[in-house]
Amino acid sequence: MLSLLSSQGAGEAKIIVVGVGLISLAVGLRGSDVDQIRRSLAGVGWAVLLMPLYLIVQLLPLPGPVAHTIWKSAGEALQMSAVSAITVDRGDTLFALMTAASTLGLLIVTVAIARDRRRAELTLRGAAAVATLMGLAALVVSLIDARLPLHSAVRPDAVALIGSLAIVLDAALVIAALERFTARRSAAAEIAPTVLIAIIGLLISGAVLIRAGGLPQIVAVGLGVGCLTTLAVIRRFDMSRASAVVLCVIGGVASAVLIVWLGDENAAAGSLLLRFVAPSQDMPQLEAMVADARWLGAGAGAFQDLARLYQGGGASGVATAPTVAVAGAVELGWLGCVGAAAAGSAILVKLAGAALERGRDWIYPAVAAVGLALGATSVLLDNALCIPAAGILLTVTIGLGLAQSYSQ
Numbered sequence: 001m002l003s004l005l006s007s008q009g010a011g012e013a014k015i016i017v018v019g020v021g022l023i024s025l026a027v028g029l030r031g032s033d034v035d036q037i038r039r040s041l042a043g044v045g046w047a048v049l050l051m052p053l054y055l056i057v058q059l060l061p062l063p064g065p066v067a068h069t070i071w072k073s074a075g076e077a078l079q080m081s082a083v084s085a086i087t088v089d090r091g092d093t094l095f096a097l098m099t100a101a102s103t104l105g106l107l108i109v110t111v112a113i114a115r116d117r118r119r120a121e122l123t124l125r126g127a128a129a130v131a132t133l134m135g136l137a138a139l140v141v142s143l144i145d146a147r148l149p150l151h152s153a154v155r156p157d158a159v160a161l162i163g164s165l166a167i168v169l170d171a172a173l174v175i176a177a178l179e180r181f182t183a184r185r186s187a188a189a190e191i192a193p194t195v196l197i198a199i200i201g202l203l204i205s206g207a208v209l210i211r212a213g214g215l216p217q218i219v220a221v222g223l224g225v226g227c228l229t230t231l232a233v234i235r236r237f238d239m240s241r242a243s244a245v246v247l248c249v250i251g252g253v254a255s256a257v258l259i260v261w262l263g264d265e266n267a268a269a270g271s272l273l274l275r276f277v278a279p280s281q282d283m284p285q286l287e288a289m290v291a292d293a294r295w296l297g298a299g300a301g302a303f304q305d306l307a308r309l310y311q312g313g314g315a316s317g318v319a320t321a322p323t324v325a326v327a328g329a330v331e332l333g334w335l336g337c338v339g340a341a342a343a344g345s346a347i348l349v350k351l352a353g354a355a356l357e358r359g360r361d362w363i364y365p366a367v368a369a370v371g372l373a374l375g376a377t378s379v380l381l382d383n384a385l386c387i388p389a390a391g392i393l394l395t396v397t398i399g400l401g402l403a404q405s406y407s408q
Contacts, residue, residue: 047343055097087299096300110399131166132201135208157382160213166205172367173198224370297333354405368401
């Protein structure tokens with residue numbers, strides 16, 4: 001379990017697991033399953049396919065003006081023609097493509113599985129339990145390391161994101177159980193075990209977040225839980241659609257302003273992306289890399305290769321990108337960043353709209369929308385989404401929300 005919270009060694013396992021799941025799904029796929037997937041991805045199909053298609057374009061042999069200039073320079077230095085492409089490292093970009101494809105496969109598998117209400121509830125409970133247990137395991141390791149330095153590979157940013165998702169998932173379980181009780185669909189004795197376990201999960205996840213996260217992550221989680229509560233109030237008092245939309249827009253703008261203010265750790269940085277990065281001795285190199293970023297990027301996974309070129313004299317160089325956003329600007333380019341932002345926004349709008357329109361199952365798209373917002377915040381603040389466990393958990397949560405985004 002803890003190996004999933006480290007940055008190495010789990011990507012291949014993720015691809016294998018999802019590959020087996022896709023094969024199993026394809027064997028038993030029926031017409032109703034295909035229709036379920038089509039309706040769940042209606043309007044956002046382009047968004048979930050955008051990244052794999054973009055990575056394929058980065059790998060294709062392309063004319064010199066479009067390809068990265070490093071290939072032209074290499075050809076001139078070697079006095080031979082070099083096959084040009086957008087990416088500077090086909091191996092890393094190919095692995096990134098396989099990872100993106102596996103993530104897409106996991107999303108589709110989740111959509112197919114969570115089409116039924118009972119399976120959706122079981123998936124929500126399972127995701128909350130897994131996130132809570134992962135956070136608890138990481139917390140125990142962290143406390144042990146404080147007494148006996150073991151130099152574990154557990155990443156604090158990944159632990160903070162998983163703890164944040166666990167809080168939102170556990171809060172969703174509590175809200176859904178209380179809603180069933182107030183609507184007289186369940187008795188107090190029926191919801192008591194779920195509420196008790198979810199509250200215990202909230203306490204554990206809260207301790208994990210306080211231990212591993214910073215103020216921006218804590219505030220982001222508070223905003224997420226507040227969003228779920230606001231949606232519950234809107235539905236409880238049967239507010240009009242216009243009032244609900246206005247309230248959601250105001251809350252979204254206020255949340256964005258607050259996150260930007262909290263993430264402004266380096267106000268002197270030239271790039272907006274680097275204003276969310278803690279000041280370090282590598283800042284000049286990072287600023288140069290972001291300033292030189294191409295519109296088409298340098299290839300997914302190529303950040304470390306390029307960082308060596310910016311390393312000068314006795315400097316240690318930039319080992320890894322400080323945030324996913326910085327890596328995206330360098331590897332995917334500004335065009336890729338704009339596309340990713342547009343895709344994420346489209347999915348977020350679909351999930352938020354479903355949360356307002358759905359009946360008793362509104363909690364699933366709502367928790368998925370909040371999870372996506374937490375993931376977007378993490379993209380700006382840290383590298384947590386590069387950790388397999390965080391990516392898998394977020395993908396399952398979004399797939400669950402899409403599966404329950406329309407009346408069946």
